Amino acid sequence: VNHLLGIKYITKGDIDLIFETADHFKEVINRPIKKVPSLRDTTIANIFFENSTRTKLSFELAQKRLSADVLSFSAAQSSVKKGETLIDTVNNILAMKVDMVVMRHSSPGAAYFLSQNVKASIVNAGDGAHEHPTQGLLDSFSIRERLGEVGGKKVVIVGDILHSRVALSNIYALQMQGAEVKVCGPKTLIPRYIESLGVKVEPDLRKALEWADVANMLRVQNERLDFSYFPTTREYTQQYGVTKELLDSLDKEVVIMHPGPINRGVEITSDVADSQQSLILDQVENGVAVRMAVIYLLASKIK
């Protein structure tokens, strides 16, 4: 397969290979000379139909560290605004001899749709509430780095599971590697199908944290919420916000993760986000090495 459309479509063997390759690239990007010449003959377009800071810059940097030629496209400043379709847009970019497309889009299935309709390798950088595969990979990679392995670990994903592509990619990646996953959040934000994925629901945050080795705190996605069924931000924070006091009252240390961007004081307080227990900036750092690995491995199948 020349695409990364979701964790659902890859195997444990693929994840192991991506992590071994990312281990190597993490060493490379910590050297004084951070670049390798591997993709000197590859051109990659990053096309973003939704806002992004981490994913967009991380992909761009990963591609540049691999010596690829990089085009960055933001739909908001493009001819998409004049009505050009997704397929026409991408085919025009591909006519410039582009080999790979990294795309973020608000529609679930957009990356799969593109993979069926254009001749290029497609990487999903987040498609609506469906999947965010490189986030799922970098999260597992960061757990492996901090705790030694993913297999056997207990991970609770807290918050808005219903609208979260990060949750779904994490669930697939963690389960594939032998971790146990629970979710915790308001009933209105937990999808009905979640238990069919082998994921238990723990509505009580304290109980969830007492059980977990790792808590992945999802962002409250105000842009995707229907406030008629959402608890108010204050209610959410009271029931599902993680504070230093709450963590200190547990008889063990839970590793705290967050995909970003953080709503400080909503999902987690600043003293948690910036503490030793937090993996948040490690996740961002590891994102570059993991994305280098994904792109390198996909590009090696194109050429």
Ligand code: CP
């Ligand atoms: N984690 C994540 O996807 O962040 P961005 O939306 O800033 O890319």
